[in-house]
Amino acid sequence: xxxxxxxxxxxxxxxxxxxxxxxxxxxxxxxxxxxxxxxxxxxxxxxxxxxxxxxxxxxxxxxxxxxxxxxxxxxxxxxxxxxxxxxxxxxxxxxxxxxxxxxxxxxxxxxxxxxxxxxxxxxxxxxxxxxxxxxxxxxxxxxxxxxxxxxxxxxxxxxxxxxxxxxxxxxxxxxxxxxxxxxxxxxxxxxxxxxxxxxxxxxxxxxxxxxxxxxxxxxxxxxxxxxxxxxxxxxxxxxxxxxxxxxxxxxxxxxxxxxxxxxxxxxxxxxxxxxxxxxxxxx
Numbered sequence: 001x002x003x004x005x006x007x008x009x010x011x012x013x014x015x016x017x018x019x020x021x022x023x024x025x026x027x028x029x030x031x032x033x034x035x036x037x038x039x040x041x042x043x044x045x046x047x048x049x050x051x052x053x054x055x056x057x058x059x060x061x062x063x064x065x066x067x068x069x070x071x072x073x074x075x076x077x078x079x080x081x082x083x084x085x086x087x088x089x090x091x092x093x094x095x096x097x098x099x100x101x102x103x104x105x106x107x108x109x110x111x112x113x114x115x116x117x118x119x120x121x122x123x124x125x126x127x128x129x130x131x132x133x134x135x136x137x138x139x140x141x142x143x144x145x146x147x148x149x150x151x152x153x154x155x156x157x158x159x160x161x162x163x164x165x166x167x168x169x170x171x172x173x174x175x176x177x178x179x180x181x182x183x184x185x186x187x188x189x190x191x192x193x194x195x196x197x198x199x200x201x202x203x204x205x206x207x208x209x210x211x212x213x214x215x216x217x218x219x220x221x222x223x224x225x226x227x228x229x230x231x232x233x234x235x236x237x238x239x240x241x242x243x244x245x246x247x248x249x250x251x252x253x254x255x256x257x258x259x260x261x262x263x264x265x266x267x268x269x270x271x272x273x274x275x276x277x278x279x280x281x282x283x
Contacts, residue, residue, distance in 0.1 A: 039272050043067070043252035050248045063249070069242070069255040078229055079236040084261075086151045086221075086232060087214035093156035094210045095203060100163045104190050106169035107177065117166075136223060150224040151232075155214065161206045168202035169195060208269055212262055233258045 042050060043066055045059040070076070105117050135154060144150040180190045196203065207260065218234040225231055237258065240251040
């Protein structure tokens with residue numbers, strides 16, 4: 001009887017803890033999703049419904065035309081092209097440079113490797129805002145203001161991405177290189193034929209983070225561009241605010257369109273994304 005009571009108590013305790021944990025997670029998820037639900041419902045309201053008091057969570061009149069009006073208010077087709085082009089090119093460039101740098105720091109031995117990597121990590125402590133003025137001066141002297149070069153080239157390398165991929169490369173056994181070298185494989189071929197396929201989850205993670213960062217870039221694009229044709233989606237959203245007020249329903253509709261590519265990207269790649277962080281953390 002004592003054993004049965006102990007078993008029941010254990011099952012009851014575990015069930016209670018599990019229920020409380022799920023309730024806590026549900027509450028956290030609700031808090032995180034609340035702004036997105038408000039943005040979605042606001043994008044379908046009328047101008048009067050947006051400013052009504054008390055606030056309306058569910059629109060009394062569903063105005064789907066807000067999306068069409070928002071799209072044609074500014075050249076959002078051009079904004080989306082610029083965002084896709086900038087994010088895609090910076091992602092491709094960073095992935096290639098990150099693979100080369102991470103492999104060198106993880107598997108190659110050269111003088112000052114650890115000191116150089118420590119110095120590289122030290123740059124993470126420098127706020128990006130401190131580099132804005134020096135970078136602007138450099139870009140201006142190169143004559144790249146209001147060009148794609150200014151939006152792409154300065155962001156082709158990331159210290160965090162190098163650190164992440166280096167940790168993943170270090171988790172792979174050195175015997176792979178010994179075996180490949182015995183078969184006559186060179187460094188470059190070994191990297192692209194063996195190491196890169198094995199590090200696919202980490203590489204996908206680097207690509208996702210870079211694409212999201214490039215897509216959401218605001219301050220750098222705002223400073224480096226002058227013409228409307230060079231703006232990206234985040235900067236283009238400012239067009240719904242002016243001295244006379246903000247068109248909240250159109251702004252929310254344009255914001256929904258702006259986050260759709262990121263949501264689609266994450267839903268298709270979340271498995272690789274989670275796998276990369278799990279394997280890196282285990283190591």
